[in-house]
Amino acid sequence: MGESYDAIVIGAGPNGLAAAITLAQAGRSVLVREANATLGGSCRSAELTLPGFIHDICSTVQALAIASPFLSALPLAEHGLELVHPKASFAHPLDDGQAGVVYPSLEETAATLGRDGAAWKKLFGPLVRDWKKLAPALLGPLPPVPRHPIALAHFGLQALRSARSLAESWFSGEHAKGLFAGVAAHSIVPLEWAGTSAFGLVLGTSGHAGGWPVARGGSQKLADALASILRSLGGRIETGARVENIDELPPARVILCDVTARQLLRLAGHKLPEGYKKTLQAFRYGPGVHKVDWALSEPIPWKAPGCRDAGTIHLGGSFDEIASAERAPWEGRYSDKPYVLLVQYPFEPSRAPAGKHTAWAYCHVPHGGDLDVTDRIESQLERFAPGFKDTILARGVMTPSELERHNANLIGGDITGGANMFSQILARPVLGLNPYRTPVKGLYLCSSSTPPGGGVHGMCGHNAARMALRHELR
Structure with missing residues (x-):
């Protein structure tokens, strides 16, 4: 707890890892905290039926990964992804x-x-x-x-x-x-x-x-490749490290949360202004x-x-x-x-x-x-x-x-981080040119509850990290 970081990312799903990589590429010190014993969020694989049969827990098809301007620019193949x-x-x-x-x-x-x-x-x-x-x-x-x-x-x-x-x-x-x-x-x-x-x-x-x-061998390979890139840039990842309240984190200039709107209320509701809290409370899951x-x-x-x-x-x-x-x-x-x-x-x-x-x-x-x-x-x-x-x-x-x-982000089984109603495509979770930045200085949301929404593309995390670099970590 004596260490301090430029940024701490809560959640090691594709968006959390993308945010951390973006910050590490800019030379910032980054710590990622993941509640589960295995990183990847919805991009994980396991033997769910019989020994030797590999299944993806949630995400499988990586159409948006290769369309993603961020993920497609990373050397993922060099870090084990095929x-x-x-x-x-x-x-x-x-x-x-x-x-x-x-x-x-x-x-x-x-x-x-x-x-x-x-x-x-x-x-x-x-x-x-x-x-x-x-x-x-x-x-x-x-x-x-x-x-x-x-x-x-x-x-x-x-x-x-x-x-x-x-x-x-x-x-x-x-x-x-x-x-x-x-x-x-x-x-x-x-x-x-x-x-x-x-x-x-x-x-x-x-x-x-x-x-x-x-991904050959399971979607876990994509998450593992992202983690490998982050570590090669000096980033640190802790698994089995659940965060219940942002106040328990080590000192950091910026905190980015790869969690949905409801979970952000649990992590930081005591710091958020009432108007913003009401917006998050009204955010609808599908x-x-x-x-x-x-x-x-x-x-x-x-x-x-x-x-x-x-x-x-x-x-x-x-x-x-x-x-x-x-x-x-x-x-x-x-x-x-x-x-x-x-x-x-x-x-x-x-x-x-x-x-x-x-x-x-x-x-x-x-x-x-x-x-x-x-x-x-x-x-x-x-x-x-x-x-x-x-x-x-x-x-x-x-x-x-x-x-x-x-995966605690799949509220009620909603795999997209919030319903894809037209209103929540425009305002995800709030309307504005910077929906990632909360009213609390240095606190950002970087999950699929932000634009462009669900899917394994990493752009929610990447976009949030770019905003943090612009406003807090210049």
Whole structure:
């Protein structure tokens, strides 16, 4: 406790580690305190089913990691990270035995969408072309003057719409509508709400422009690589070091908290002014997720051949079915036929013993709800992959409360650090050009409760650290 630091970071998830690396790169002394025995936050891996089967506890697909202006600039490969790409980023099967599939090639993708193929190319072509201009703007803090206003304006015209509005205006067939619904449903809000099309556009574009890879050996490898970079820069990490109150920390000029809005109240509520506390108290969390991991005897027997090419599969049928399923948790209901997000690894054999496989899936459920819906998830798998249940060797189930026990940032099973309502995209958690800086001098929020929100991109931490360097650590 006698040591002092330029900065202390609470939480060793990707955002906390990104903040610490940014500060260490600037020559500042940094200490990271992590409550769990293993660093990584939601970017961790473990044997959750059987020995030798590696599962990711939460985050798996690293689409935003390679899109991130910060993470993509780090020498992650030199510190042990290898990314593995499936042939296709994601797929969406329907009951007719065919699937819309997003490949790197727009032409190959269009060929899976029949009469809507040309419309898909027309919608995504300009976004793919401008992706290197768009990604820094969409993942960074809101600049006073955009560097690429025309590209952003083109994106914004479509992004402000609801996913339903965009899909119905651009596509006529169920395959393209369903394909867009599946990727837009990563927003975890009803697809009729404004701004939900942005999630489909960003993630869909990333599927073409950079792909949806996974880390060889598990997502823990990404967290370990970030920690290795930080240590190489002189940063210090303490695990098993829970912080209950910021007053118990060693002296530091800046404290950055990779925690959600509610947890910041617990850590520093006694120092925060009442107005700011009320804003944090009003910050809303979204539905939880119910997750199932499987050890499998063989690859998933998909009816639609295109699903065998993709790492991520979105299950739920038509746009209307998915939209109905996604409204249910917001109304406190469990859908009988939930939208299911599944990741499989036949292209990444290091995660299972020879000849065996792993996969996981989750569906969205009411916030904090602990009803076991494993059977509903597996029924959706059987619907599109008959015989799937016969391949299961073992399963591991995590309800929203169990996910929160793994990572305290997953409040009620909310994996995005707060609901992605349009109002909370603009004000996350407060409205302003510097939402990372709290009214307490030297205290910053650097989690997914700040822009640009959820996902493994590190930009919340990086942006917060840049603000701290500008205002407190010049």
